[in-house]
Amino acid sequence: MKPDLFKAPDYYLLDDLLTEEHKLIRDTARAWVKKEVSPIIEDFAQRAEFPKQLIPGLAEIGGFGPYIPTEYGGAGLDQISYGLIMQEIERGDSGIRSTSSVQSSLVMYPIWKYGNEEQRKKYLPKLATGEYIGCFGLTEPDYGSNPGGMVTNFKDMGDHYLLNGAKMWISNAPFAQIAVVWAKNEEGRIHGLIVERGMEGFTTPETHNKWSLRASATGELIFDNVKVPKENLLPNKSGLGAPLGCLDSARYGIAWGAIGAAMDCYDTALRYSQERIQFDKPIGATQLQQKKLAEMITEITKAQLLTWRLGVLRNEGRATTAQISMAKRNNVAMALDIARDARQMLGGMGITGEYSIMRHMMNLESVVTYEGTHDIHLLITGMDVTGFPAFK
C-alpha cells in the first residue's frame, strides 16, 4: 500500500470552531492512525481479519468510551471530542471504527446509563482499557429494521434467567468477552442482559465471505438455554427505547466517522489528479475531474458543519433522535458517493489495494445499512416532519 500522505481538508476553517483540547485529541488520534493503522490495514482487510494488536492503542487514543466518566475508566470527554476520534479512526478504516463504536456506544453506554453501580464498576474499567471487548446483540435473522419484533426471550427461573434465541450480524461477536443482549421477558417487554463468554449454551459463530468491513469480525450470538445470573440484567431502563438510546449515540459517532472516510477518498483523489498525466496534462486540469473534486469538497464541508452543530446540541443535551438520523443518513451517503467518484478518478489503480478508496467504498456499503438503513433514516425524518409514521 502507498505511504499515508493524508492531509485533512478544512475548506471553511472549521478548526476555528474547535478548542485547543479538541485539536490535540484529534491530532493524537490522526497520528496514531497514520502510524499504526495505515501500514497494516490493507493486509488485514484482504485476509478478512480484525487486527487485535490495535486494541491497546485504540484505548489510549480514547477510542473506548471517550465520553464515559473517568471514575469508570472512560476519558470523560465531550461529544465533539468523541466525534473527532471517530472521524480519525474511520479515516483509517470503517471496520476499526465499528469496533470502537460498538464498544463505546453499544456496550459501555448501556452499562453506564441503564446498569447499576456494581455493573458499572465490574465492566466499564475493563472495557475502557480493552481488556474486555464487548458486542451488542439486537438484530435477529427475521428482525432487522424492525427490532421490536424480536423473538429472543428469557424466563425467570427463580434464581436465574433462562435465555433462548439467536442474533445475527453482530460486530465483534467472534472474540467478544461480553455481549449486551436485548431480549423479551415473559410479558414481552424488552430488557438488556449482560451475557459472558463461557456461559453454557452461548456460542458465537463467525460470519464469513463478507465483501465489506473485512477488517471487522462479524458473527452470530446463539443462546441455547443459557443460564444468566439475575445480577446481569440492566435494571434502569427497559422497552425498545433502551437499545434505541444506544443507537442514538452510535449513529452520532458514525456521522462523524463517515466524514473521515470521505476525507481520505477526496485527499487521495486530489493528489492523484495532480500527478496523473493523460493527454499531456494532469487529469486534475480537466473540467470533468474538477467537477468531481469541487462537489466532493462542497459535500464534505456541509457534512462537517452538520456534525459540528449536532455535537454542540449533544453537548447541551438538546439533540433529537431525528436530528441524529439526518446526519447519519446524509454523511454516510455523502461518503459513499465520494468513494465511488474517487474510485473512478484513479482509473484502474482505483480498484487495487495500493490505495484505500475501494476498501472505504466497500466498507461504506455496510455503514449505509447498519444502525438503521438509509431508507429507514429517511422514514424517521419523514415521521418527524409530518407526524405520521410510515414504517407499517
Ligand SMILES: Cc1cc2nc3c(=O)[nH]c(=O)nc-3n(C[C@H](O)[C@H](O)[C@H](O)COP(=O)(O)OP(=O)(O)OC[C@H]3O[C@@H](n4cnc5c(N)ncnc54)[C@H](O)[C@@H]3O)c2cc1C
Ligand atoms: C457488517 C454489519 C455489522 C452489523 N453489526 C451489528 C451489531 O453489532 N449489532 C446488531 O444488532 N446489528 C448489527 N448489524 C445489523 C444491521 O443493523 C442490520 O443489517 C440493519 O438494521 C438492517 O436489517 P436487515 O439487514 O435485516 O435488513 P431488512 O430490515 O430486512 O431491510 C431490507 C431492506 O428493506 C428496507 N426496509 C425495511 N423496512 C422498510 C420499510 N418499513 N419501508 C421501506 N423500506 C424498508 C431496508 O431499508 C432495506 O433496504 C450489522 C450489519 C452489518 C451488515
